[in-house]
Amino acid sequence: MEWFVTGLLAVAALLVLATRKRRNVVSVEEKAPxxxxxRLFSPAERSFFGVLEQSLGDEFRVFGKVRVADVLGIATCQTRAAWQKAFNQISGKHFDFLLCRPGDLQPVCAIELNDISHTRGKRKRRDDFLHHACAAAGLPLVFFPAQRAYLADDVRGAVAVALGAPQMQAADGDVVFPELLAACRGAGSS
Structure with a gap:
């Protein structure tokens, strides 16, 4: 008799679990929410994306809205809890743009486009965290202020500086980066 009651309780428990699981899954008859x-980008991000592509040409592949956890890995941690905490800090964040080498798509530089909201405490802490995480991983991170228009030369120059490209003064006083392409191709490789 005892095994009969135990069996009934087990069947009842399975039915309850199956019902709960079905409630969490949108059925074919229901419309998914x-x-x-x-659009993928805000108007400011779309404008900047166009300048990035124009200014960097074939030197990079430009990807937008890339999850940080897909770019930065977690180093070995002493405990699973420490690993989980580190992962949680990056899993819900994304880079506005990621520059990758065209041949192997190795990440070379991350870019954040900062509007006025980035002057607030929470956003500043997020930017500081990203800066430190990228520095630890060896990934250059460039912050650009959001503005109405961008100059391709300014964008190219900021990326070149982040990648450590040699620069020199031009006759007209502008800074030029004659070795940008070579530096970009070598960035991130050891």
């Missing part, structure tokens, strides 16, 4: 967003 998702909609397509109008």
């Amino acid at each position: 998702y909609v397509l967003v109008e």
Whole structure:
């Protein structure tokens, strides 16, 4: 008799679990609560993306809205809890743009486009965290202030500086980066 009661309780428990699982999954008859967003980038991000592509040409592949956890890994941690804490800090964040070498798509430089919201405490702490995480991983991170227009030469120059490209003074006083392409191709390789 005892095994019969135990069996009934087990069947009842399985039915309860199955019912709960079904409630968490959208059935074919139900409409999923998702909609397509109008655009991947905000107008400011789209404008900057165009300048990035124009200024860097074929030197890089430009990717947008890349999850930080897909670019930065977690070093060996002493405990699973420490690993999980480190992962949680990066899993919900993304880089606005990621520059990769065209041949092997190795990440070379991350870019953040900062609007006025980045002057607030929480956003500043996020930017500081990203800066330190990227520095620890050896990934240059460049912050650009959001503005109405961007000059391709300024964008190219800031990326070149981040990658450590040699620079020299031009006759007209501008800074030029004659070795940008070579430096970009070598960035991130050991």
